[in-house]
Amino acid sequence: MPEGLDELRYHGGNLNAARRSFPNAPDPWIDLSTGINPVPYPVGIVAPSAWTKLPEPCGLAELEAAARAANGAKPSTEIVAASGTQALIQWLPHVFPARRVGILGFTYGEHEERWLAAGAKVSTVEALADLVAFDVGVVVNPNNPDGRTFPPDDLAEIAKTLAQRLGLLIVDEAFMDALGRRSSLVPRLPEAGALVLRSFGKIYGLSGLRLGFAVASPEVGGMLRRAIGPWAVSGPAIEIGRRALTDGSWLKETVARLSDEAARLDRLLQSAGFEIVGGTPLFRLAQHKGARAFFERLGRAGILSRPFQAKPDWLRFGIPHAPAEWERLEAALDIGEGSIHGGPQ
Amino acid sequence: MPEGLDELRYHGGNLNAARRSFPNAPDPWIDLSTGINPVPYPVGIVAPSAWTKLPEPCGLAELEAAARAANGAKPSTEIVAASGTQALIQWLPHVFPARRVGILGFTYGEHEERWLAAGAKVSTVEALADLVAFDVGVVVNPNNPDGRTFPPDDLAEIAKTLAQRLGLLIVDEAFMDALGRRSSLVPRLPEAGALVLRSFGKIYGLSGLRLGFAVASPEVGGMLRRAIGPWAVSGPAIEIGRRALTDGSWLKETVARLSDEAARLDRLLQSAGFEIVGGTPLFRLAQHKGARAFFERLGRAGILSRPFQAKPDWLRFGIPHAPAEWERLEAALDIGEGSIHGGPQ
Numbered sequence: 001m002p003e004g005l006d007e008l009r010y011h012g013g014n015l016n017a018a019r020r021s022f023p024n025a026p027d028p029w030i031d032l033s034t035g036i037n038p039v040p041y042p043v044g045i046v047a048p049s050a051w052t053k054l055p056e057p058c059g060l061a062e063l064e065a066a067a068r069a070a071n072g073a074k075p076s077t078e079i080v081a082a083s084g085t086q087a088l089i090q091w092l093p094h095v096f097p098a099r100r101v102g103i104l105g106f107t108y109g110e111h112e113e114r115w116l117a118a119g120a121k122v123s124t125v126e127a128l129a130d131l132v133a134f135d136v137g138v139v140v141n142p143n144n145p146d147g148r149t150f151p152p153d154d155l156a157e158i159a160k161t162l163a164q165r166l167g168l169l170i171v172d173e174a175f176m177d178a179l180g181r182r183s184s185l186v187p188r189l190p191e192a193g194a195l196v197l198r199s200f201g202k203i204y205g206l207s208g209l210r211l212g213f214a215v216a217s218p219e220v221g222g223m224l225r226r227a228i229g230p231w232a233v234s235g236p237a238i239e240i241g242r243r244a245l246t247d248g249s250w251l252k253e254t255v256a257r258l259s260d261e262a263a264r265l266d267r268l269l270q271s272a273g274f275e276i277v278g279g280t281p282l283f284r285l286a287q288h289k290g291a292r293a294f295f296e297r298l299g300r301a302g303i304l305s306r307p308f309q310a311k312p313d314w315l316r317f318g319i320p321h322a323p324a325e326w327e328r329l330e331a332a333l334d335i336g337e338g339s340i341h342g343g344p345q
Numbered sequence: 346m347p348e349g350l351d352e353l354r355y356h357g358g359n360l361n362a363a364r365r366s367f368p369n370a371p372d373p374w375i376d377l378s379t380g381i382n383p384v385p386y387p388v389g390i391v392a393p394s395a396w397t398k399l400p401e402p403c404g405l406a407e408l409e410a411a412a413r414a415a416n417g418a419k420p421s422t423e424i425v426a427a428s429g430t431q432a433l434i435q436w437l438p439h440v441f442p443a444r445r446v447g448i449l450g451f452t453y454g455e456h457e458e459r460w461l462a463a464g465a466k467v468s469t470v471e472a473l474a475d476l477v478a479f480d481v482g483v484v485v486n487p488n489n490p491d492g493r494t495f496p497p498d499d500l501a502e503i504a505k506t507l508a509q510r511l512g513l514l515i516v517d518e519a520f521m522d523a524l525g526r527r528s529s530l531v532p533r534l535p536e537a538g539a540l541v542l543r544s545f546g547k548i549y550g551l552s553g554l555r556l557g558f559a560v561a562s563p564e565v566g567g568m569l570r571r572a573i574g575p576w577a578v579s580g581p582a583i584e585i586g587r588r589a590l591t592d593g594s595w596l597k598e599t600v601a602r603l604s605d606e607a608a609r610l611d612r613l614l615q616s617a618g619f620e621i622v623g624g625t626p627l628f629r630l631a632q633h634k635g636a637r638a639f640f641e642r643l644g645r646a647g648i649l650s651r652p653f654q655a656k657p658d659w660l661r662f663g664i665p666h667a668p669a670e671w672e673r674l675e676a677a678l679d680i681g682e683g684s685i686h687g688g689p690q
Contacts, residue, residue, distance in 0.1 A: 054549060
């Protein structure tokens with residue numbers, strides 16, 4: 001296993017570690033290790049005052065109102081903007097101390113990591129209904145990396161049950177924008193026992209901006225807002241986020257394009273002998289008994305995919321965009337050679 | 346007292362609240378309620394990847410190395426970048442739970458507020474040496490709002506004493522850049538019992554960027570780093586911060602200019618009958634028995650200064666820059682009229 005590979009496992013996106021692991025790979029790398037839209041929302045001109053002034057409460061309120069409208073949240077629901085959902089994930093175990101946490105797995109590792117670091121006992125469960133047995137339940141919807149989805153009706157039911165014991169259901173909707181409002185729990189809120197996390201940077205292709213939201217009841221949202229404190233979101237994130245969240249046509253076109261490109265990626269991976277396990281329009285999860293060897297072959301070709309330590313047969317792929325990226329991916333997967341169904345050498 | 350004035354008290358910088366309080370004031374407002382350099386470091390061109398990519402560990406390490414060099418921190422000291430020092434202030438009571446916290450007052454209110462919110466017993470003390478009696482001691486150096494400074498020797502001594510009881514001295518050096526390295530505790534670190542906070546946005550005039558640092562021993566710094574988690578700093582903040590922190594000549598010229606302008610502001614306020622209590626090159630604290638009436642007179646003229654609920658005779662002023670700002674301030678202070686020494690009407 002190349003040196004530095006461990007760094008790549010969980011999060012992806014660490015191209016410098018990839019360069020160390022595959023020193024002879026061609027540059028530029030194609031980073032397919034994340035689920036970030038490769039065609040970002042146009043940053044445009046940022047007002048000088050967004051950089052220079054301490055962000056004012058009214059600007060933040062406008063951003064949160066844009067997020068409310070974009071996601072169909074009721075006026076009685078609290079929306080809290082933060083510098084990325086990771087910042088909220090870091091705070092959750094401190095704001096809602098829980099001893100027993102249930103996480104619907106296999107899923108994104110950061111939730112488990114943060115609850116464990118806070119001293120909670122974390123169990124991974126396989127069925128959604130099992131989450132009612134815990135103080136805090138965590139579900140990623142659609143799930144990362146397999147794209148499994150959970151009906152909002154079922155989630156609302158579990159949140160209600162947890163609320164009766166002052167528990168909380170955390171629903172991480174990081175990749176929900178690509179699915180649409182009917183799949184989201186947000187329009188059903190507020191529910192006393194539910195908190196939804198929404199990413200901004202993934203679908204808008206601006207993950208360096210650091211912007212994310214918590215959507216919850218006023219009580220639960222208020223606790224998070226007090227925890228993260230004032231000026232938690234940068235001026236540029238407030239300005240660009242508000243502009244993007246009010247641009248419904250951009251989102252609609254983006255989801256349509258990503259869906260087409262995801263289907264193209266599925267066909268390509270299937271041609272290389274992969275089975276498509278699932279995914280969202282922002283990433284595809286593919287299975288192959290030679291997945292580990294494919295990861296290394298792609299790495300040597302300067303293409304970073306995402307392996308999973310616990311699932312050696314899986315690779316997750318973000319969506320390529322530029323024609324040259326498709327060509328390099330196709331070439332690296334060695335489509336059309338005799339060896340495809342036997343896996344890579 | 347005009348409606349909304351309470352919102353203005355602590356933090357300043359809330360121009361919309363000022364507009365509500367003084368609806369007939371001319372626009373644009375001159376915001377002297379903060380201690381932010383009015384001549385920002387040039388943002389320049391931000392690389393597209395800073396917006397689009399999840400910030401990589403090596404970019405963050407380069408930013409932290411630039412902060413280390415700029416502040417004269419030893420290689421054995423840990424530097425942790427965060428999205429503003431406020432984000433660190435929010436975390437401190439959770440990372441270092443303390444029952445008894447001593448704060449050297451009168452000072453910036455956010456420290457007390459966050460420790461109280463976390464359930465600590467907070468005492469305000471008047472002498473630095475009194476801080477050794479607590480689990481955690483907090484001192485702002487130079488102090489905000491009065492500019493009082495504390496010798497690094499004395500601070501190191503107190504940190505050593507606190508460390509013997511596993512206590513911690515938190516030194517908030519938010520305004521230290523304007524004073525220079527010899528006044529800072531940073532070059533003395535690591536000390537097991539000391540943690541220094543450094544702001545970026547104030548002296549570089551980029552408070553909307555959200556960037557700040559904690560400087561501490563590897564153990565203490567590591568605890569904070571794990572608390573704030575990955576991707577805590579935005580891509581633009583990493584890029585611009587690194588550029589600014591390696592531009593020593595800009596900082597030198599800026600401090601010289603601010604010092605000149607601060608002296609000019611002192612003369613102006615003295616002409617209006619104020620006594621200068623203290624300050625730093627980024628703000629001046631002035632005393633007048635008619636300070637409250639001055640605040641309102643300035644507000645009606647579209648100039649926002651910073652009052653203090655507990656100190657009705659005090660007003661704090663940021664440093665004006667543009668000639669028109671100096672003219673409007675001079676006119677609003679009514680310099681040269683017979684009424685100056687009697688205070689405003």
